[in-house]
Amino acid sequence: xxxxxxxxxxxxxxxxxxxxxxxxxxxxxxxxxxxxxxxxxxxxxxxxxxxxxxxxxxxxxxxxxxxxxxxxxxxxxxxxxxxxxxxxxxxxxxxxxxxxxxxxxxxxxxxxxxxxx
Amino acid sequence: xxxxxxxxxxxxxxxxxxxxxxxxxxxxxxxxxxxxxxxxxxxxxxxxxxxxxxxxxxxxxxxxxxxxxxxxxxxxxxxxxxxxxxxxxxxxxxxxxxxxxxxxxxxxxxxx
Numbered sequence: 001x002x003x004x005x006x007x008x009x010x011x012x013x014x015x016x017x018x019x020x021x022x023x024x025x026x027x028x029x030x031x032x033x034x035x036x037x038x039x040x041x042x043x044x045x046x047x048x049x050x051x052x053x054x055x056x057x058x059x060x061x062x063x064x065x066x067x068x069x070x071x072x073x074x075x076x077x078x079x080x081x082x083x084x085x086x087x088x089x090x091x092x093x094x095x096x097x098x099x100x101x102x103x104x105x106x107x108x109x110x111x112x113x114x115x116x117x
Numbered sequence: 118x119x120x121x122x123x124x125x126x127x128x129x130x131x132x133x134x135x136x137x138x139x140x141x142x143x144x145x146x147x148x149x150x151x152x153x154x155x156x157x158x159x160x161x162x163x164x165x166x167x168x169x170x171x172x173x174x175x176x177x178x179x180x181x182x183x184x185x186x187x188x189x190x191x192x193x194x195x196x197x198x199x200x201x202x203x204x205x206x207x208x209x210x211x212x213x214x215x216x217x218x219x220x221x222x223x224x225x226x227x228x229x
């Protein structure tokens with residue numbers, strides 16, 4: 001099983017450029033998430049989608065937009081990249097929180113390593 | 118709000134030493150608790166979980182017991198190996214929240 005697939009794995013951008021990070025899951029999960037991971041900062045939630053057709057802001061949404069394209073896919077867009085957005089980005093998916101979903105873990109992709117010059 | 122506090126790292130141990138990584142939580146609801154492991158250059162992988170008080174999660178020689186009275190879920194391993202070198206994250210999820218709350222992570226280095 002592929003689980004959660006993220007593309008690309010690596011990307012270098014110049015300040016002001018835009019790009020979209022792609023994420024797809026094949027576990028039929030309702031909920032999907034985008035995190036960023038910076039050294040010494042742990043994981044910070046950018047946006048999440050509790051179910052198809054809904055999206056909500058997380059802890060650090062500024063500078064990002066998301067699209068829940070369908071149940072499988074959840075993309076993250078940087079409209080005008082800034083050096084502060086240099087990070088490793090992880091997509092995750094899980095069952096929705098209604099019972100027994102809240103007893104289940106999130107499943108993570110391998111990450112996108114993004115550098116903005 | 119709900120939160121997880123992990124012991125500060127980094128932690129450096131010799132091979133075959135005993136490992137404890139402390140994790141405590143605050144939750145308004147009744148949480149499920151998880152430990153994840155992240156190897157260099159990879160995503161987070163579920164290591165073990167426990168969904169009710171006194172449950173013990175275990176995997177690959179690691180164990181953690183859900184202690185409701187002390188709101189803790191400490192990770193332990195009796196004899197660590199060099200291959201256990203990674204970052205470990207404690208996390209919780211409740212019925213009240215759509216997302217999962219993570220601790221800051223603890224970096225473990227095991228030396229031969």
